[in-house]
Amino acid sequence: MLINDMPRYEILDEFALSELERGWKRIVSELGIEFLHPEALEYFAQAGQKVEGELVKFDPDWILEQVAKAPAEFDLQARNPERSVHIGGKHMVFSAVYGCPFVREGNVRRDATYDDFQNLVKLAQSFPQLDSPGGTIVEPNDKPLDSRHLDMVYALLTLSDKPFMGSVTSGPNALDTIAMAQMVFGKESLEQTPAIISLINVNSPLRYDDRMLSALLEYAKAGQATIITPFLLMGAMSPVSVAATLAQQVGEALAGIALVQTIRPGCPVVFGSFLSNTDMQSGSPSFGTPESAVGLFCTGQIARHYNLPFRSGGALTSSQVVDAQAGYESMMSLWPTFLAGTNFIMHSAGWLESALVSCYEKFIVDVEQLRMLHAVFKPLEINEETLAFSAHQEVGQGGHFLGAVHTLERFRECFYRPLVSSTENFERWNRLGARDAATRAGEIWRKTLEEYEQPAIDPGLQEELKAYVDRRRIELGD
Amino acid sequence: MLINDMPRYEILDEFALSELERGWKRIVSELGIEFLHPEALEYFAQAGQKVEGELVKFDPDWILEQVAKAPAEFDLQARNPERSVHIGGKHMVFSAVYGCPFVREGNVRRDATYDDFQNLVKLAQSFPQLDSPGGTIVEPNDKPLDSRHLDMVYALLTLSDKPFMGSVTSGPNALDTIAMAQMVFGKESLEQTPAIISLINVNSPLRYDDRMLSALLEYAKAGQATIITPFLLMGAMSPVSVAATLAQQVGEALAGIALVQTIRPGCPVVFGSFLSNTDMQSGSPSFGTPESAVGLFCTGQIARHYNLPFRSGGALTSSQVVDAQAGYESMMSLWPTFLAGTNFIMHSAGWLESALVSCYEKFIVDVEQLRMLHAVFKPLEINEETLAFSAHQEVGQGGHFLGAVHTLERFRECFYRPLVSSTENFERWNRLGARDAATRAGEIWRKTLEEYEQPAIDPGLQEELKAYVDRRRIELGD
Numbered sequence: 001m002l003i004n005d006m007p008r009y010e011i012l013d014e015f016a017l018s019e020l021e022r023g024w025k026r027i028v029s030e031l032g033i034e035f036l037h038p039e040a041l042e043y044f045a046q047a048g049q050k051v052e053g054e055l056v057k058f059d060p061d062w063i064l065e066q067v068a069k070a071p072a073e074f075d076l077q078a079r080n081p082e083r084s085v086h087i088g089g090k091h092m093v094f095s096a097v098y099g100c101p102f103v104r105e106g107n108v109r110r111d112a113t114y115d116d117f118q119n120l121v122k123l124a125q126s127f128p129q130l131d132s133p134g135g136t137i138v139e140p141n142d143k144p145l146d147s148r149h150l151d152m153v154y155a156l157l158t159l160s161d162k163p164f165m166g167s168v169t170s171g172p173n174a175l176d177t178i179a180m181a182q183m184v185f186g187k188e189s190l191e192q193t194p195a196i197i198s199l200i201n202v203n204s205p206l207r208y209d210d211r212m213l214s215a216l217l218e219y220a221k222a223g224q225a226t227i228i229t230p231f232l233l234m235g236a237m238s239p240v241s242v243a244a245t246l247a248q249q250v251g252e253a254l255a256g257i258a259l260v261q262t263i264r265p266g267c268p269v270v271f272g273s274f275l276s277n278t279d280m281q282s283g284s285p286s287f288g289t290p291e292s293a294v295g296l297f298c299t300g301q302i303a304r305h306y307n308l309p310f311r312s313g314g315a316l317t318s319s320q321v322v323d324a325q326a327g328y329e330s331m332m333s334l335w336p337t338f339l340a341g342t343n344f345i346m347h348s349a350g351w352l353e354s355a356l357v358s359c360y361e362k363f364i365v366d367v368e369q370l371r372m373l374h375a376v377f378k379p380l381e382i383n384e385e386t387l388a389f390s391a392h393q394e395v396g397q398g399g400h401f402l403g404a405v406h407t408l409e410r411f412r413e414c415f416y417r418p419l420v421s422s423t424e425n426f427e428r429w430n431r432l433g434a435r436d437a438a439t440r441a442g443e444i445w446r447k448t449l450e451e452y453e454q455p456a457i458d459p460g461l462q463e464e465l466k467a468y469v470d471r472r473r474i475e476l477g478d
Numbered sequence: 479m480l481i482n483d484m485p486r487y488e489i490l491d492e493f494a495l496s497e498l499e500r501g502w503k504r505i506v507s508e509l510g511i512e513f514l515h516p517e518a519l520e521y522f523a524q525a526g527q528k529v530e531g532e533l534v535k536f537d538p539d540w541i542l543e544q545v546a547k548a549p550a551e552f553d554l555q556a557r558n559p560e561r562s563v564h565i566g567g568k569h570m571v572f573s574a575v576y577g578c579p580f581v582r583e584g585n586v587r588r589d590a591t592y593d594d595f596q597n598l599v600k601l602a603q604s605f606p607q608l609d610s611p612g613g614t615i616v617e618p619n620d621k622p623l624d625s626r627h628l629d630m631v632y633a634l635l636t637l638s639d640k641p642f643m644g645s646v647t648s649g650p651n652a653l654d655t656i657a658m659a660q661m662v663f664g665k666e667s668l669e670q671t672p673a674i675i676s677l678i679n680v681n682s683p684l685r686y687d688d689r690m691l692s693a694l695l696e697y698a699k700a701g702q703a704t705i706i707t708p709f710l711l712m713g714a715m716s717p718v719s720v721a722a723t724l725a726q727q728v729g730e731a732l733a734g735i736a737l738v739q740t741i742r743p744g745c746p747v748v749f750g751s752f753l754s755n756t757d758m759q760s761g762s763p764s765f766g767t768p769e770s771a772v773g774l775f776c777t778g779q780i781a782r783h784y785n786l787p788f789r790s791g792g793a794l795t796s797s798q799v800v801d802a803q804a805g806y807e808s809m810m811s812l813w814p815t816f817l818a819g820t821n822f823i824m825h826s827a828g829w830l831e832s833a834l835v836s837c838y839e840k841f842i843v844d845v846e847q848l849r850m851l852h853a854v855f856k857p858l859e860i861n862e863e864t865l866a867f868s869a870h871q872e873v874g875q876g877g878h879f880l881g882a883v884h885t886l887e888r889f890r891e892c893f894y895r896p897l898v899s900s901t902e903n904f905e906r907w908n909r910l911g912a913r914d915a916a917t918r919a920g921e922i923w924r925k926t927l928e929e930y931e932q933p934a935i936d937p938g939l940q941e942e943l944k945a946y947v948d949r950r951r952i953e954l955g956d
Binding site: 006007009010012015016019020022023026027031032033034055056079098109184203205206207234235236237239240241242243244246247248250278279280281282283284285286289290291293294298318319320321322323324325326328329330331332335339354355356368369372373375376377380381382383384386387388390391392393395396397398399400402404406407410411412414415416417418420421422423424425426429434436437438441454 | 484485487488489490493494498500501504505509510511512533587641667681683684685712713714715717718719720722724725726755756757758759760761762763764767768769771772776780796797798799800801802803804805806807809810811813828831832834841846848850851853854857858859860861862864865866867870871873874875876877878880882884888889890892893894895896898899900901902903904905907911912914915916919927
């Protein structure tokens with residue numbers, strides 16, 4: 001968990017913020033948002049909002065009253081209390097890629113399996129730059145669809161001791177997640193401090209679907225955190241304008257956050273953003289784009305305006321392989337992630353091919369990028385000690401600092417030490433096999449998995465979790 | 479030329495700035511700086527500075543008085559007046575990689591030739607993101623050492639009509655550059671507004687060498703711009719501390735700038751920064767590092783503090799090939815380049831392998847990154863028109879924006895259009911040959927060279943330049 005004490009990069013002035021506010025208020029009040037779940041509609045009707053069938057037309061001031069009940073910051077428990085995190089304020093919490101059906105390992109791209117799921121959880125557990133493995137780090141396609149959420153939660157709770165993300169595929173699956181978390185954290189502790197954070201996507205434009213809402217309802221009732229995220233690829237789910245898309249994003253997100261606060265006032269909730277654009281030439285989604293960088297700056301500023309923690313960013317790319325494009329597009333989205341002080345970051349490691357693929361090598365390359373940016377976003381100390389005048393006195397004119405006392409005392413820790421990047425001279429690099437960054441990353445993830453050790457867990461607890469999974473799997477008919 | 483109207487990212491507070499000022503003043507006054515050129519020493523002695531052999535101990539207030547004479551902004555002429563640039567303020571001027579002995583073309587790394595030099599000048603001429611080809615874009619190793627500066631200046635002045643960088647290998651070579659520029663721009667016009675900008679490196683720590691000084695003297699006398707650049711790889715040419723290195727950088731740069739202003743008050747000059755670190759494990763220089771990003775933010779703030787235009791940044795990397803590392807390291811240095819509002823950027827395109835290699839494919843990949851960042855650093859308009867409420871009205875809940883009137887009216891221009899990046903789906907990408915970004919970049923530079931057309935030049939002028947080169951080559955014994 002990074003505490004980002006560096007300045008925020010803000011590009012919206014007061015006029016722009018007020019125009020955006022005018023924009024989202026008009027959308028939610030005049031056009032309204034569909035909620036495809038009777039219980040959600042009932043909450044809104046009870047609260048006096050105008051419900052027409054599945055369409056809700058909102059009083060924007062009511063939305064803001066509800067949103068004001070959400071905490072600006074909150075704690076999220078981990079199985080290992082030392083790995084618990086704080087969400088909001090200056091804190092930045094990083095989790096791995098989420099939701100990919102395929103996996104890439106070197107030159108092989110294939111359906112992901114539960115083995116891959118476990119491997120990627122282990123990798124997320126192994127690198128301190130990742131505060132959480134996330135949730136559906138890949139789809140375990142070899143597990144039955146109805147019960148694979150149990151296998152995923154089981155792996156997340158036993159192979160890692162970091163905070164995790166819950167299942168959102170249905171209300172009952174959310175309840176399974178909560179039941180398993182209760183075994184680990186205790187019912188009362190879970191009630192007091194959330195230990196599950198879950199991704200609730202809006203079915204944009206202006207629609208929340210039945211499955212996401214049923215999961216949202218269960219998590220909100222249980223006081224567990226959700227990330228309410230409009231899913232916006234400009235040109236497809238929103239207009240081809242960053243301004244219009246931001247207005248839509250705010251309206252959609254705040255309406256969902258208002259629902260959470262209506263269900264359980266004070267329930268932790270995160271303003272989510274997933275905002276990029278369609279490539280208008282290919283019609284494909286496009287990631288690591290200039291527009292998404294600009295959207296990210298604005299999203300941070302807007303979330304702070306409403307006093308909410310926010311989620312955005314990640315190491316995004318449309319590239320099919322771990323090439324230069326994968327490198328520069330990931331940085332194109334990671335830099336604004338840090339500059340905006342994003343509180344919760346999904347897709348921090350492993351994302352490839354517009355999130356169709358979780359890639360082992362990309363995972364390592366992204367960890368390197370996170371490590372570098374962690375080093376950048378650390379305040380610089382300028383004082384008599386760091387000015388190191390004695391080093392200048394010692395070396396003088398035309399000398400070399402490599403052998404200076406000041407250097408010898410500090411050479412191990414003075415600079416960032418790369419994980420995968422190479423500075424080898426060409427001759428040595430050639431002699432060692434002329435391996436590019438992706439090849440070196442392949443060696444690193446394999447070694448990391450070899451060296452992985454399961455974090456301590458009470459054998460009774462692990463048994464209890466397993467028994468729950470086995471029982472529920474039978475109940476679900478798998 | 480980008481006019482960067484976005485905010486500057488500043489991380490130094492008043493205390494830090496004053497500590498740095500204390501730091502550099504102590505270095506220049508107590509330790510002093512060597513100037514290995516009698517004429518430079520004479521200027522300093524005349525101005526009342528303490529000269530001890532080749533060592534000059536400065537009165538820091540005298541330095542600041544001289545520095546105050548330098549213009550905060552200035553124009554730089556191009557052969558084509560439409561391509562003239564402005565250096566300083568919000569302006570950002572981009573030039574290509576500089577000084578590499580080798581070239582890489584696909585999988586072949588070899589000694590660079592004059593053909594490569596000409597090709598790379600043509601590429602720089604072809605992309606609007608590059609405001610200048612720079613100068614020694616590669617070393618033309620197949621040309622005789624004593625006269626190759628003539629060949630380079632000739633190519634820069636005839637194959638491109640953008641501003642160019644002058645030869646700094648000696649005083650006489652600088653005079654050749656000036657003589658050729660006089661033919662193009664006219665003596666009087668050149669006297670009034672510079673048309674040459676040249677890189678003067680400090681032989682850090684705390685030493686200006688004879689060759690650089692003799693070039694500096696000629697350019698300053700002729701009123702041509704120089705970029706006074708301490709060459710600082712922390713751990714080699716400066717202490718292993720960003721703070722100490724910044725203090726050294728300011729002292730070294732301001733002393734050189736003071737010399738320029740003593741020679742010719744008001745002469746255009748740029749505060750230069752080339753600040754990275756040694757990889758303390760390999761002993762090699764390391765580029766695209768977190769430390770250099772932090773140094774860049776600070777350099778921008780310091781240059782503005784002294785009211786000077788500044789040079790820094792570029793698309794730097796230590797990578798040996800155009801791989802993911804080349805992508806993320808270049809972005810690691812390009813993002814701060816833009817965030818700091820760098821006025822003159824060398825090494826914007828083509829840099830590979832710690833500047834040992836000018837790479838054709840990297841050139842294209844870097845142009846893509848520049849294009850993306852140009853798009854990011856453009857103010858976002860938020861107003862009734864961009865809020866596009868009509869698009870939301872048209873599409874409503876759960877619809878799709880691809881066919882909306884608002885989209886159809888704007889789809890060509892609404893988003894960034896990539897040059898080399900691919901968003902192709904996996905099947906199509908595979909069918910088209912599974913080309914990675916470097917492979918696609920290879921196709922683009924070849925096509926660009928095929929389509930290159932020499933910018934218009936008066937045949938008499940070209941003949942005159944050629945005659946000068948031929949005459950001087952004979953005089954130089956080549």
